Amino acid sequence: MNVMSVPLSPGEVRRYARHLALPEVGRAGQERLLRSRVLCVGAGGLGSPLLLYLAAAGVGTIGVMDDDVVDVSNLQRQVLFGEGDLGRPKAVAARERLRLLNPLVTVEARVERFGPENALGAVSAYDVVADGSDNFATRYLVNDACxxxxxxxxxASVYxxxxxxxxxxxxxxxxYRCLFPDPPEAGAVPSCVEGGVLGVLPGLLGAIQATEVLKLLLGAGEPLVDRLLTVDALTMSFRTIRTRRDPACAVCGDTPTLRTVEEAATACGLPPAGATVTAEELDARLRSGDPPLVLDVRDPWETSHGILPGSLVIPLRELAARVAEVPPERDVVVVCEAGRRSLRALATLRASGRTRAASLEGGLARHRERVDPGFPLPY
Incomplete structure (x- = not known):
């Protein structure tokens, strides 16, 4: 953290008056916030309240890292955005919204995916990282990079x-690895796209995240270190589970085996290079003279709503027994709802020697979001 003093201006004194009245914050604490740097990985359901409260609190520099664009399905819970932001990069739309809330803070819009190539550099440039990612691979990589x-x-996470x-x-x-040493198998845990999420829940958890970030920056109170706070919105019950560092942890243990971000990436469940294609790439290839075979591994009740033209439909649970139906000489793009089951299918295909297979990144939900808004999905 930059230790150079940043005196409060008269306008800042008025803006942050309620903070200045707190003995735990005061003028020195507010000046500390102003020279702090926080990286938010993800500007979605969790990132929305998190970013709003950090900007309102006067955190001097806020990095917003997200490569996604705003979709109408986001508006049920991502209160940072409005209909005028549809189709815009979330990081850019977030920067503009936060500037309206507090023009005195600096917001760095990073329209990029958090990955092995940028993880360590991004994390190292900030004082605290707030993980609002929505998938296990990124969650583990954020942890390892930190x-x-x-x-x-x-x-924080919600489901x-x-x-x-x-x-x-x-x-x-x-x-994170001390509690959960290995990521679950791709597709084993439904995503929010598949399982749903109560719209207000990310607001609750994102506000808790913001509280923890501010406590860390201020050195105030007792942050949730070695404690896991769980929330059940149906019963509105909160439970705290004591945790502790695992001496055998692969990344923070006494003799770590994951010592570089490259080593960590292989243990994060990230797909190998060339294993995914974007919705835009698939669309271009389907329009070309040599389109790939689309393998749809969703269940029949899902594919009954509609499929991409020419798709071969084999539910994931049947793929191992029916893998011979997939021509080994063809380029294959596997699709599902959100891009998780397709990664499991990809592993099955590649294990059978079908090395020209790839998975649609973000699934058909991403296809509808970025290519065909009218594509029928059951959700």
């Missing part, structure tokens, strides 16, 4: 009516 860079990770929050990778504290 451990390697020595940056605390204010984590249906439940959520959890914690501070990982703080000095001497547990990291």
């Amino acid at each position: 451990v390697l860079a020595g940056r605390p990770n204010a984590h 249906r009516f439940e959520g959890q929050a914690a501070v990982f990778a703080a000095r001497g504290g547990a990291c």
